[in-house]
Amino acid sequence: MHQEKIEAIKSAIAAASAATEEELEAYRMKFISKKSMVGELFAAMKDIPNDQKRAYGQLVNEVKDLAEEKFKSLIETVNQSKKQSKSKDLDLTLPAVLTPAGGIHxxxxxxxxxxxxxxxxxxxxxxxxxxxxxxxxxxxxxxxxxxxxxxxxxxxxxxxxxxxxxxxxxxxxxxxxxxxxxxxxxxxxxxxxxxxxxxxxxxxxxxxxxxxxxxxxxxxxxxxxxxxxxxxxxxxxxxxxxxxxxxxxxxxxxxxxxxxxxxxxxxxxxxxxxxxxxxxxxxxxxxxxxxxxxxxxxxxxxxxxxxxxxxxxxxxxxxxxxxxxxxxxxxxxxxxxxxxxx
The missing domain is CATH 3.30.930.10 (Bira Bifunctional Protein; Domain 2)
Structure with a gap:
């Protein structure tokens, strides 16, 4: 049962996407925070038989690393999207805004x-x-x-x-x-x-x-x-x-x-x-x-x-x-x- 749940979480991580900061935060809460899916896997460690804990822990750590790597890639995607959005709004034909210069009292x-x-x-x-x-x-x-x-x-x-x-x-x-x-x-x-x-x-x-x-x-x-x-x-x-x-x-x-x-x-x-x-x-x-x-x-x-x-x-x-x-x-x-x- 635990193996099926881990595979389902991996699939959900692979399919996840984020285009805004709000969606990025939603991903973090779902897969990385203490109360996320991955967090529940770590909490279930206490119910695993001792002879299976080592193997189970390795699988859970793989899921954690996968979730964090995906989170980093999503951050880059969102930042790139923001830069492109700003560049589209930039009108190069507008006159420059000159910074006012101070004077001596x-x-x-x-x-x-x-x-x-x-x-x-x-x-x-x-x-x-x-x-x-x-x-x-x-x-x-x-x-x-x-x-x-x-x-x-x-x-x-x-x-x-x-x-x-x-x-x-x-x-x-x-x-x-x-x-x-x-x-x-x-x-x-x-x-x-x-x-x-x-x-x-x-x-x-x-x-x-x-x-x-x-x-x-x-x-x-x-x-x-x-x-x-x-x-x-x-x-x-x-x-x-x-x-x-x-x-x-x-x-x-x-x-x-x-x-x-x-x-x-x-x-x-x-x-x-x-x-x-x-x-x-x-x-x-x-x-x-x-x-x-x-x-x-x-x-x-x-x-x-x-x-x-x-x-x-x-x-x-x-x-x-x-x-x-x-x-x-x-x-x-x-x-x-x-x-x-x-």
């Missing part, structure tokens, strides 16, 4: 251009952590303990540790450079910074800065002015006007804010320049001797200048953009204006 392009200008006159790049301690973000930079910038309205402090905050400027990177490098120092520190400010067309709580530092013997304010004049002409064009206004920063003395003639309105007045015809692009000044001493540099032998600029502000002027919020909204219509389609 305007802030990235502006950052790269700023770096390029300063690298040509000897500045190297330096980077530091975005989460800073009080020493590098405030104390080493000559911020008194009661300075307003230390209060919550300007700085994002970590709740569990009030001495740790998101950096408010990349001047903290300059402190780290001065602590670990002897003069002469000429470095540029671009990076993302954080301040607890209301988001508007002119301000954001997350933005980008680039700060420069030059420390050496006999560095004077004239060196600072000539460096920034050079940058403004290279970045915005030779016709750009630059002015310095007296200001105050804890880490520089004397200090000055840097203005350039508004490129958006041509000096006539707009919302970006607040009707004055001038736009502030950053702050600057001679490094305060206390800052040099805090970083282990002899302030009697060395002097230096520092400056800082907002990359968003530079990009707004360069590309004549009136709303700073556009840089972070990821509007494809806006980004398409600066390169290939996204």
């Amino acid at each position: 305007p802030l990235t392009a502006t950052r790269q251009r700023i770096i390029e200008i300063f690298e040509r006159i000897g500045f190297n790049l330096s980077e530091g952590p975005e989460i800073e301690d009080d020493w590098h973000n405030f104390t080493a930079l000559n911020f008194p303990e009661n300075h307003p910038a230390r209060e919550m309205q300007d700085t994002f402090f970590l709740e569990k540790n009030p001495d740790i905050a998101l950096r408010t400027h990349t001047s903290s990177v300059q402190v780290r450079v001065m602590e670990n490098q002897k003069p002469p120092i000429r470095t540029l520190s671009p990076g993302r910074v954080y301040r607890n400010e209301a988001i508007s067309a002119r301000a954001h709580c997350i933005f980008h800065q680039v700060e420069g530092l030059y420390v050496d013997e006999n560095v004077g304010f004239a060196d600072l002015k000539n460096t920034l004049y050079h940058f403004a002409k290279e970045m915005f064009g030779k016709e750009t006007k630059v002015r310095f206004r007296p200001s105050f920063f804890p880490f520089t003395e004397p200090s000055a804010e840097i203005d350039i003639s508004c490129l958006i309105c041509g000096g006539k007045g707009c919302n970006v320049c607040k009707g004055t015809g001038w736009v502030e692009i950053g702050g600057s000044g001679m490094v305060d001797p206390n800052v040099l001493e805090n970083c282990g540099i002899d302030s009697k032998k060395y002097t230096g200048f520092a400056f800082g600029m907002g990359i968003e502000r530079i990009a707004m002027l360069k590309y004549q953009i009136r709303d700073l919020r556009l840089f972070t909204e990821n509007d494809v219509r806006f980004l398409r204006q600066f390169g290939p389609l996204l």
Whole structure:
């Protein structure tokens, strides 16, 4: 009886066919799975007399191998059928679908251009952590303990540790450079910074800065002015006007804010320049001797200048953009204006 059943299963396997994945799965369930016909043959092994088990097992294994070989051939048949079906649906006369190319974000392009200008006159790049301690973000930079910038309205402090905050400027990177490098120092520190400010067309709580530092013997304010004049002409064009206004920063003395003639309105007045015809692009000044001493540099032998600029502000002027919020909204219509389609 078992011999007749085995021969019947062999015949069924030989006659089986499959043209679709559904039929292929039906074959697997009928002949290969544990509950299939072949599986029932193996389950019947317990009822076979001991002296016949060896011969019976060989026959059942032959059926199993036959079923698996047929399954492999059916898989190839189904795959070949799918390929032929796809090739029939392919219309070679249709135009190719071009993969859209990405573009460089305007802030990235502006950052790269700023770096390029300063690298040509000897500045190297330096980077530091975005989460800073009080020493590098405030104390080493000559911020008194009661300075307003230390209060919550300007700085994002970590709740569990009030001495740790998101950096408010990349001047903290300059402190780290001065602590670990002897003069002469000429470095540029671009990076993302954080301040607890209301988001508007002119301000954001997350933005980008680039700060420069030059420390050496006999560095004077004239060196600072000539460096920034050079940058403004290279970045915005030779016709750009630059002015310095007296200001105050804890880490520089004397200090000055840097203005350039508004490129958006041509000096006539707009919302970006607040009707004055001038736009502030950053702050600057001679490094305060206390800052040099805090970083282990002899302030009697060395002097230096520092400056800082907002990359968003530079990009707004360069590309004549009136709303700073556009840089972070990821509007494809806006980004398409600066390169290939996204």
